Amino acid sequence: MTEYDSITRNIEAVVEDTTLPRRLKDRVYKTIDERGGVTTEQADEIARAVQSQYEDTRVDPLDPVGTVSAQSIGEPGTQMTMNTFHYAGVAEIDVTQGLPRLIELVDARKTPDTPMMTVYLDDGYATDRERAHEVVWAIESTKILALGDVSTNVADMIVRVDLNKDTLLERWPTVGDSDVIAAEIAETIEDALGVNTRQNGTAIEFGPNEPSYRELLQLVEQLRDVVFKGIEDVTRVVIRKEQLEDDEEEFVLYTEGSAFGDVLSIEGVDATRSTCNNIHEVYKNLGVEAAREAIINETVNTLEEQGLDDVNVRHMMLVADIMTNRGEIESIGRHGISGSKDSVLARAAFEVTVNHLLSAAIHGEADDLNGVIENVIVGKPVSIGTGDVKLRMGSISTDGGQPSDD
Amino acid sequence: MVDVSQHELVPEHILLDDDSEVEEVLEEYNIKKTDLPKIKRTDPALPDEAAPGDVIKIIRDSRTTDKAIVYRLVIQ
Numbered sequence: 001m002t003e004y005d006s007i008t009r010n011i012e013a014v015v016e017d018t019t020l021p022r023r024l025k026d027r028v029y030k031t032i033d034e035r036g037g038v039t040t041e042q043a044d045e046i047a048r049a050v051q052s053q054y055e056d057t058r059v060d061p062l063d064p065v066g067t068v069s070a071q072s073i074g075e076p077g078t079q080m081t082m083n084t085f086h087y088a089g090v091a092e093i094d095v096t097q098g099l100p101r102l103i104e105l106v107d108a109r110k111t112p113d114t115p116m117m118t119v120y121l122d123d124g125y126a127t128d129r130e131r132a133h134e135v136v137w138a139i140e141s142t143k144i145l146a147l148g149d150v151s152t153n154v155a156d157m158i159v160r161v162d163l164n165k166d167t168l169l170e171r172w173p174t175v176g177d178s179d180v181i182a183a184e185i186a187e188t189i190e191d192a193l194g195v196n197t198r199q200n201g202t203a204i205e206f207g208p209n210e211p212s213y214r215e216l217l218q219l220v221e222q223l224r225d226v227v228f229k230g231i232e233d234v235t236r237v238v239i240r241k242e243q244l245e246d247d248e249e250e251f252v253l254y255t256e257g258s259a260f261g262d263v264l265s266i267e268g269v270d271a272t273r274s275t276c277n278n279i280h281e282v283y284k285n286l287g288v289e290a291a292r293e294a295i296i297n298e299t300v301n302t303l304e305e306q307g308l309d310d311v312n313v314r315h316m317m318l319v320a321d322i323m324t325n326r327g328e329i330e331s332i333g334r335h336g337i338s339g340s341k342d343s344v345l346a347r348a349a350f351e352v353t354v355n356h357l358l359s360a361a362i363h364g365e366a367d368d369l370n371g372v373i374e375n376v377i378v379g380k381p382v383s384i385g386t387g388d389v390k391l392r393m394g395s396i397s398t399d400g401g402q403p404s405d406d
Numbered sequence: 407m408v409d410v411s412q413h414e415l416v417p418e419h420i421l422l423d424d425d426s427e428v429e430e431v432l433e434e435y436n437i438k439k440t441d442l443p444k445i446k447r448t449d450p451a452l453p454d455e456a457a458p459g460d461v462i463k464i465i466r467d468s469r470t471t472d473k474a475i476v477y478r479l480v481i482q
Contacts, residue, residue: 021471264408271408275415282415285408287451288478289464290415296469313469327444327481 004033011043018051064372064384066322069315073299076308077102093238093254095277101302105295108279108323108331115233115258115278120270126250130173132239135268136253137171140237142229147171147185148202152220157211159219161189163202171229178202185228192226193219233259261285279329288324295320295329343367345374410450417466421453422477428461431477445478456480 007029015028028050032038038046059065081098096104096113104112119139125131144150148163168181175181179201186197186204197206208215236256241249255263260281264271276282277298283291299316303309322337323330330336338350344360344367369375372382381387410416422428432439439461447458456462460480468474 021468272412272414285450286410286413286416287449288445289417289419289451289466290410290413293415293417317469321443325443327446327449327478 004029006033006036006038008040010040011038014040014044015047018047020047020051020054024050024054062385062388065318067372067384069318072311072315073102073303073319076303076306076311079308080303080306093236093256097302098306102299105279105298105302106319106323106332108329108336110280112278114256115276117234117253117255117258117260117263117276118274119237119253119255119263120273121251121253122268122270125268126252126270127248129239129251131268132251132253133170134173135266136237136239137173137229138266138268139234139253139255139263140230141227141232141234142171144223144226144228147228150220150223152216154213154216157207157213157216158205159207159216159223161185161204161223163204165202168202188226188228189223193222195219231257231259231262233257234263283329288327288329291329292320292324295323341371343369343371343374345369345377346371349373349377416451417464419451419453420463420465421456422461422463431461439479442477442479444481447480447482452480458482 011032012029015025018025020028028047032043032046077099080102093116094114095101095116100113119135120126121132121135125135144161147167148161151160151162152158153160163178163182163185165178168178169176172181172184175184179199182199182202182204186199189195189204189206190197193206195206195209197204199205206219208219234255234257238254238256240252240254242252244250258276258278258281260274260276260278261284263269263274263276264285275294275297279291279294279298282294296313296316299319300313303311303316319332323332330340332338334351339347341347344356344365348356348360367374369378369380370383372384375382375387411419422431428439435441439459442461445452445462447456452462458480462478462480464476464478466474466476
């Protein structure tokens with residue numbers, strides 16, 4: 001049964017009988033419902049018309065889909081912002097947008113310019129601000145300056161850290177005693193810097209093993225980089241309340257910097273929805289298929305943010321399919337897809353012509369002339385569209401026999 | 407460890423352990439096994455019992471149709 005009252009069982013039957021995708025069927029129901037008073041016969045006609053339109057939009061055999069996709073993404077690409085580094089997107093987190101982002105995606109850069117994660121929370125955490133903050137502290141890297149003051153006593157060769165009691169209790173909500181937390185911090189300092197510390201309440205003191213002014217300053221420098229809690233790569237976490245469909249609200253975390261694998265296993269994180277804008281991290285943690293989805297999502301979002309949402313998804317899907325075809329993410333370009341083509345001439349036509357021709361000559365490579373570029377180079381018809389159809393003139397004998405070849 | 411298959415980005419991966427099913431697929435597309443898209447043996451979404459040479463059936467929640475069924479060949 002559909003959600004619409006005016007859709008009778010018969011109308012539903014004729015619509016369901018078509019080979020339309022679910023989404024289109026739902027659109028048909030919605031439209032019929034809005035118009036009102038549609039008979040079964042009319043509904044049948046509508047469904048058939050939609051289906052024939054749908055079938056018309058399928059590509060023809062030998063259609064050069066790759067070329068069409070390249071054009072369809074390339075043209076809107078010319079209208080995109082060359083450079084934007086503004087606080088766009090969500091929650092004041094700086095993300096690369098427009099053309100630079102699109103290039104980054106198809107180049108399959110190992111780390112994006114502005115890595116970020118969208119972290120959804122599990123049931124008990126998503127609606128409770130306190131508990132959501134617990135997750136924030138578990139993710140955001142906490143350095144010494146966020147916890148207290150660091151002072152240097154040059155006369156006694158001592159670095160003194162005065163920890164803020166309230167901050168400690170806030171950031172370690174599971175431990176109730178600030179002295180215990182301070183001890184933990186002192187231990188981290190000992191491990192990281194290789195010094196002996198003296199702890200007194202929330203104050204920690206330590207100095208270089210050998211009295212040395214340089215050493216002392218170096219210790220302070222190193223201390224600033226030590227991560228006491230959270231994930232080192234995540235520099236900032238923004239917590240945001242988001243409206244759900246059914247009037248409910250939930251907290252969602254946006255992070256600057258990413259460590260997808262680590263975050264997924266943190267308690268309270270919803271490991272079924274959280275995502276990351278680094279396609280390589282998605283690939284590593286969730287596999288090729290997820291990486292394919294991520295590439296599509298990211299490219300679609302990049303285009304949409306620039307107001308170029310009328311690019312058909314199929315183009316992005318094709319790009320993502322090609323990039324993940326060999327079971328891992330490959331870039332589109334000299335080091336990836338274009339560089340691994342079978343044809344020597346096709347590779348030579350793309351970039352660094354001489355190197356390709358030279359190495360092909362050394363290895364005695366042959367070119368089967370199956371692709372487009374090779375055939376353009378040698379002046380043969382290309383093997384797409386009508387160029388791939390071999391026609392021969394023949395005649396049919398009038399007595400109804402088989403057509404002959406001459 | 408996180409259950410990867412539960413993530414919304416990960417479609418269902420099914421191991422085709424019946425050779426006749428694989429044959430059917432190859433016949434339908436008129437291709438060799440090695441022409442299929444690949445999936446690495448180390449892929450986190452892969453069913454545990456899959457070995458190189460196996461064919462995986464993937465049921466994607468497609469953007470353009472209901473469900474899209476694709477196949478990948480497990481490689482080293």
